[in-house]
Amino acid sequence: MLRFETAGESHGECLVATLAGLPAGIPISIEAVNRELWRRQQGYGRGGRMKIETDRAEIVAGVRHSHTIGSPIAVLIRNKDWQNWTEALPVEDAGGAEDKRRPVTRPRPGHADLAGAIKYNFHDARYVLERASARETAARVAVGALAKALLGAFGIEVLSHVVAVGAVKLERAVEWPELVALSRKNDVLLGCVDPAVEARMKEVVDEAYGAGDTIGGVFEVVAHGVPAGLGSHATWDSRLDGRLAQAIVSIQAVKGVEVGRAAEGAASFGSKVQDTIHYDRAERRFTRGANRAGGLEGGITNGQDVVVRGFLKPISTLRRPLESVDLETREPALAAYERSDVCVVPAAGVIGEAMTAIALAQAFLEKFGGDSLAETRRNFEGYLQQVRNF
DSSP: OEEEEEEETTSEEEEEEEEEEBBBBOOOOOHHHHHHHHTOOOOOOOHHHHHHOOEEEEESEEEEETTEEEEEEEEEEEEEGGTTTTSSSOSSTTTTGGOOOOOOOOOTTTSSSHHHHHHOOSSHHHHHHHEEEEEEEEHHHHHHHHHHHHHHHTEEEEEEEEEETTEEEOOOOOOHHHHHHHHSSSSSOOSSSOHHHHHHHHHHHHHHHTTTTOOOEEEEEEEEEEOTTTTTSGGGGOOOOOHHHHHHSSSTTEEEEEEHHHHHHHHGGGGTOOOOEETTTTTEEEEEEETTTEEEEEEEEEESOEEEEEEEOOOOOOOSOEEEOHHHHHHHEOOOOOOOOOOOHHHHHHHHHHHHHHHHHHHHHHHHSSSSSHHHHHHHHHHHHHHHOO
């Protein structure tokens, strides 16, 4: 089983991630991992934190001589901002530490502040927001880069783009080469493949910034080269579409997910929704008339691109705070404000890539197994031969 965990607080010493279950022999590039971390930090509308941090992964276990060795992988991402928080968030308590804390007693609507404070019996939401912060996703992106290394060894790639920012939407279909070109850009604006639509998206972000507000949107993740047969229809928790949905909604501020064209399908007749089946005798393979199902039918990949969308609400920290209540006095108060972003949709897309890659890598190893890359490849190639002979 491929499994991962992350640890660390937004303003703590570092973020930590562990990943267990990758076969031995997978080529790992630190440069590729750091490129993913860089992509997560980009996008118009990011806040001051991104000017402080330059995320770099330090792999301290599980990779030697640029290859996995079959043991758990441990990754560190150090927080440069920690130097400003050493007295406010020390590991060990000390005399006078109480005066140096930075308590948060005015919870933000839409954030984990109040619910977490109630759950853990904190009268200061600081500890809750430190872990609930989307800063945690840097560790997930590092893990996702390792999952991408596994998938890439078998010709599977995972990329994303921004479909909507606020009410501004991309209304046309997107081709895979456009996503590849977008991922290689070194000047990321809002992650939309269409420059004209992206310019309108920028205007919406500017409007939100001017109003002291924030703006959400929709990102789309596409996995290309996925074979038919990952996931299962047999049990509720082995359905891959359900696992992908959980992976995407687990991202901070994501409130909804769509596999394929679910919303369009819900408003259509069945004859207009299903992807017709055809057979190419020359290539001896089944084909489809469209991909409205998003590459998944009955919880199983069908050989088409896997397409998942995440619906991101505007983030909760506003420069013009909303009404709240002080945890100490119980009196009305404006919600707390800390340095924040205006729009994070492009970054959420990169995080969505990571979570999709992890879910697909889990399903891939469940099907093909193997303690080494060579063993996994033998199993994979044997399955492809079975498919060709079907």
